[in-house]
Amino acid sequence: MVNKVLELRYLKNNVNDQCVPITLFVVCKNQFEKDKRVKFSEISFNNIKKWTHWGDKHTLDLLKVMPEKDNKIYHACFQGTFNITSFHIELNSNIRIFNIRLESKYGFTSKDIEDKLLEGKCPMIMINPQYVNEAEQNITKHRMVRGDPEISHFIAIHGINNGKRCFIYDCNLPHDNDEVLSEENIKCEAKFDILRKYSKDITNRLYWFELIDKSEKTNLLPY
């Protein structure tokens, strides 16, 4: 068991419940920005948002005829929505030209998280946002989830300590523009058991970005 923390920069805050594209974009940028095999400059946040968004595909015609008030409510209700079982499909079909894909593994252990971090990859999970009530938040104003919602949130795990404590990038928490999550700056941490407890009823998958060219994978340096 190891202590491994990856630095995460270019952090974005969640403005309109867009946890999936925000987390994917931040992780992808950190992992591939300096990798010459990936044309990261051609991957924008707006594109990731478009490729993972659920609502737009069904509302193009609806929105054209919607009264202003309904339009406002639509955006309040469906901004940043995603389909938990298929959000990666359109994403992968679009990012393959950049030589990357979003991989996933059903059922995961703290060892899987450790392994990914050691490979320089930041794993991500779908989790019930309630987990934050049992996490340690290194911020002045704590986030608290009320009620017992059956809903998914998307977070990245940028570090782990002895297989027990996970260090989390949660875009629902406030981050400064130039802030870097690192060993010295842990914003949110939770026991692995807490993450398991709140993620196993959702997709129960670990997600991470991978270069498509497997032969080169072993030569990848941690970012």
Added chain:
Amino acid sequence: MNDQELIQKAKLVMHKTYCNGITINDKIIKTEEGIKVFLDYLVPKKVEDELFEYIFFLRLREVGLIELSTEGEIISKSSPEDFIKETIEKYKELTKRKEKIIIKIFSNYFIRLEQVHLTLTPLRKVLRKLMEQDFLIDNLNKNFAPNEIRYINFLQSFGYLRKEGNKLTLDNGTIKKLKIKIEGKDKEKDIEQLISSIFAEHFDYIISELHNTAIVPYIGILVTLCILALELQKNISLTINSLYKMYKEHYICGQDESSFKDKIIDMKSFDLLKYNYENKRLSLPDNIYAKLITAFASPDIQKQIC
């Protein structure tokens, strides 16, 4: 398939078809062909007070339906487009229902607000005159100003006034249904009670048809704050800016933040809101919060908002 397996199958269909936030409602109907599973949608909301940022979820009930055969085949399911449309309708409907209940609970406070009191003057005048005597229908123009006649037409269309021969008179039958005590000892008190009840029942008509839009911000401010307090079960203290943002979600806002603040100060002076000048945060006065929570705990109101 047994019921549990069918529900699991419905869950799979639900997760494949719709977006994050969709969940199964308790209402599951067994039919001869199989089962009907109703779907709810949870809309996340954020709000912060001095200590915490809360994330809570607005539950919009029965916005979708999946029907499965006993073998687990899909008989029918709401299309994503229908689910979206239904969600928008339920969102509006739920807010409207809560708004109506909140105004009903606090209408007697509302009509005392100086600005609301003022805009309801024609209604007050009409009721005062009609409590004194009946009026000849042909002579209304002589006895009432044009804006008062608009209120007479409104009262007549909702049955508070009726024609008796060639006269117009208050309909005691309709007034009795308002369940208020008209004692006759203090006429002004009786009139205020009557206005309070009529306002509670018809404030949306008074706003839209009688063009009394000046009262909208006051309603919007109180309703927005009450809805938050109800969702969090906490008398939350907010900055004016946070409330303004949430207010704009439901109410069309032709005013800037500073005139919004003026309205808050008006409401504070009539004990409808509490405003702390030191931390610049507003909340509900304790008695208003207690009244709100007690009223919404009643099974009758719970039934109305489910």
